[in-house]
Amino acid sequence: MSLLAKFKPVHEQRMLLLALAAGLPAVAVSMYIVWTHDYQPKEQWTLSVLILGVWWGCAAAIRERVASPLRTLANLLEAMREGDYSIRARGARGEDALGDVMQQVNTMGATLRAQRLGALEATTLLRKVMEEIDVAVFAFDGDRKLKLVNRAGERLLAQPAERIMNAEAASLGLTEFLEGVNTQNIQRTFPSGAGRWSIHRSMFREGGLPHQLLVVTDLTRALREEELKAWQRLVRVLGHELNNSLAPIKSIAGSLETLVQRNPLPDDWREDARRGLSIISTRSEGLSRFLGAYARLAKLPRPQMVTVDVGSWVRQVASLEQRITAVLEPGPEMTIQGDRDQLDQLLINLLRNAVDASLETGGGVNVSWARLGTLLEISIQDQGPGLSNTANLFVPFFTTKPGGSGIGLVLSRQIAEAHGGSLDLRNRNDGPGCEARLILPA
Structure with missing residues (x-):
């Protein structure tokens, strides 16, 4: 292989050769004129050197004009590669293609600098959050x-x-x-x-x-705090109910003691004693029912899961309520896994509450179910007076109904959550009454 074949000029050398080749015809013509016309040898050599110098100088200037911006661009890209986005190309104008490239590189540097600053700030914030x-x-x-x-x-x-x-x-x-x-x-x-x-x-x-x-x-601290709150609520509820029962018992017992200490006894002392003992017995039975209801609430067994057909379950429970015939809106055929006895008790409680509310206004009750992805939604809507206080709905023993135990909704929510679901009550937006919304895994 010849030495010429091995020679592979770089970009700057190629530009120089192209510039020399572009000026070669003019140089050749000039040299022909100088050496064929009647010039003195000294003049011929002077003009020849001048022509060749101008030819070489112009070619070198063209090479430098092309190579210098490329070197600047290479330096900018190298700085960016090393993470320095503060360097900018000076004199970058959008008047030509090379100027557009310089402007775009400057813009890219500013963008990368802003992005790196944002990343550093986000990293600093994340590190601070991680520490705290x-x-x-x-x-x-x-x-x-x-x-x-x-x-x-x-x-x-x-x-x-x-x-x-x-x-x-x-x-x-x-x-x-x-x-x-x-x-x-x-x-x-x-x-x-x-x-x-x-x-x-x-x-x-x-x-x-x-x-x-x-x-x-x-979780220990959070569980302890919740346990403390639960005990405080328990003590408050128990103290309230015990005081409500023991106060009249104490009062009646004091009255009976005063009665039997009289001498002689009044003629109707037996009737007064019987009436007082009856009040004591009534309050004692009420206190016993209260403690029994609380024990029932606290001892909810773990659900025994079986396959439950939703349509059959809802229709059967709705048929048990005889005071108002609930309007069923049929939903999709589907099954869920659950404890049938507990689910019956849950739905009976919700349906009974809806009927109690609707009887106050003479309204009706609507029951429907639907599939929400992997969930079952059961909606029970009544046309009663609505809920005046939603904050205490699931507080144990809180009730607004005369003779109510105040554990129905609490027990219903416990059953729903034991099945991996949820229970929510809210006033309806489309009319009077409220809606009980039960969500269970499908």
């Missing part, structure tokens, strides 16, 4: 080595981040949480102490590699 939240967060790579931990995680493991970073999950006692179900509630003792914890695991990618994010939430 009272939830332990751990991130493990594909080899189950710890790559990230926040302050709550350090407190949970009772070790600083510097000591546990890159440690394997097995050495930290967290391997079992990287397997199995993604969410679980457990009773566990960590180095920071024992308690009940919520464990949630999810996946994410960093640098194209899979990682696992482990979030550990301490």
